[in-house]
Structure formats: structure tokens, C-alpha cells
Amino acid sequence: MSSYEMLLDLLLKIPPDEVLFDFLAQCGLSLRFGVVDTEGRAYEALLIAAAIERAPSPVRDCILASMRHVALLADEAGLKALRIVNEAHAVRVNVLHLPDAPAQCALWMYLRHRDLFDEAIRLRGLHAQFHEPMPLDALRQPLSPPDALVVDSVRLYEATLLDEVTGGEITIKAPAGDARISVLDLLEHWMPIENPMRQGRFRVIAAKLGVEFFPEPGQTVGRSVVLALKRRGGSNLSDFDSGTREQAESWLSYWRLSPSRDVQAASSMQTTV
Numbered sequence: 001m002s003s004y005e006m007l008l009d010l011l012l013k014i015p016p017d018e019v020l021f022d023f024l025a026q027c028g029l030s031l032r033f034g035v036v037d038t039e040g041r042a043y044e045a046l047l048i049a050a051a052i053e054r055a056p057s058p059v060r061d062c063i064l065a066s067m068r069h070v071a072l073l074a075d076e077a078g079l080k081a082l083r084i085v086n087e088a089h090a091v092r093v094n095v096l097h098l099p100d101a102p103a104q105c106a107l108w109m110y111l112r113h114r115d116l117f118d119e120a121i122r123l124r125g126l127h128a129q130f131h132e133p134m135p136l137d138a139l140r141q142p143l144s145p146p147d148a149l150v151v152d153s154v155r156l157y158e159a160t161l162l163d164e165v166t167g168g169e170i171t172i173k174a175p176a177g178d179a180r181i182s183v184l185d186l187l188e189h190w191m192p193i194e195n196p197m198r199q200g201r202f203r204v205i206a207a208k209l210g211v212e213f214f215p216e217p218g219q220t221v222g223r224s225v226v227l228a229l230k231r232r233g234g235s236n237l238s239d240f241d242s243g244t245r246e247q248a249e250s251w252l253s254y255w256r257l258s259p260s261r262d263v264q265a266a267s268s269m270q271t272t273v
Helices: 003-013 018-026 038-054 057-071 076-088 102-112 114-123 136-140 183-190 242-254
Strands: 151-163 169-173 202-213 224-230
Touching: 003 038, 003 057, 003 102, 018 038, 018 102, 038 057, 057 102, 076 102, 076 114, 102 114, 136 202, 151 183, 169 183, 169 202, 224 242
Parallel strands: none
Antiparallel strands: 151 169, 151 202, 202 224
């Protein structure tokens, strides 16, 4: 089955609801359609597939790679594996989120509870190559400037947290006009008691770090870069020149935000979210 046929087959099994649109948005494709009846879903699936085909290559590749992973549990055997895992973690996932709709359920678990999805993959004896998670929860504490004379300051510019109880997400952005204030500073003043960074039910799944450089000789203003990180190993490091990329990789190791190199060997499948 070709990638496009696999994509369309899955889209025909998954209703065009918030879960699907959130999944597409995480890969970089923001779509929203009006509510349609069951008969109109096939037409809407074609529209979504066409939008994916027209998307930039990185976005399209991310969606296709992730859909191949979701497809591993998008059948009755996959649903059974997810239910077994769910019973072992009953406090984490409401059983109402495991309906008799394998593809829809697989996508929901992939998006909202990826560790349980991966556990179900292992339970079925399947293997998929994926990046080890970046330990982004280290961002709950202030980051010290790396041991490099070129760096003036670093701050947590944006953080996305997953509520593991409800499955909802919240994104907090620091004020764009003041480079001295980070997300942690903002939350400390905004919600000192109910600060999600202090609650174990929240997991940091994405972040943006602002790094300010000292001015170079002859310059009055230093340059700045923004590191965009995702828990499943995605980042924007490839957007930088080789020198900046090497520096950023060393900083991630310094902050212990780099993924483990001990990845699971497997098929040609690769997940980028």
C-alpha cells in the first residue's frame, strides 16, 4: 500500500474531530472544517488528504511517518492491546476514551498518552524506530547560561504542558517585549498557588528557549536565536548554520535536554513528533 493509500485509508476511519485536527496541527498543518454528517466524511477525508499532499515536505513527511506509526494499532488487535495497557494504568486514562473504533482510539492515545501507546506497541511484539523523549521537564527550573563566553542570557520563552488527567494542553508564552522575563517568572506571579510547573499531573511536551548572544566586536547589539524543542525528539536545529547548531547541541547536553542515543532498532519507520 502506498503512503497516500495508507493515509486515506486511516482518514476514512477517523472522524474529523478535534483530536485529528490537533494531531495535524502538531505536525504543522492547521485545518478546521465545519461539522459534517457521516455521509460527508469521505469527501472531507479527501479534502484533508489533499491538504496534506500540498503541505511543505517537512510537514507532509511528519504526518505520514506518524500515521504509519498510528496504523500499527489501528485494528482490533491494536485496540485490545491498548485496553490491556489501559487497565494497568486505570488512573491515567478514562475507559470512555477507548471506544469500539480502533483507528480513532489509536490516534487519541498516540497524541495524548504516547508512553501508553508505545507500551501497547511493545505488548503486540511490534517494533518502530522512534526518538527517545527529550527530558523537557527539566525546564521546570531556571536554566543557567551555558559555559560559553558568547552567551549573554537564556530564558524559557514558551512552554506547552500536557495535563495527563484530562488530556488537555496549555501553552504559556513569556512577554515578547521583555527578554528578562521567562515563563517561570510569569507563572510565579500569575498563578503562584496553582502553578502547573509545580504539579506532577502536567508534563512539558514542547518548549522554546530564547538565547541572547553578547555583541560581536564592532557591534552594539548581539544576535539571538530561538530553540524550538518537542518531547519526542523534534527540534529546529537543522534550521541553523553548522556552527550555531553545534553550539546549541552542546547546550542541550549541558541542560540535559538532549534525547538518549539508545534508540530502539526496528523497521524503516521513523516518528518525528
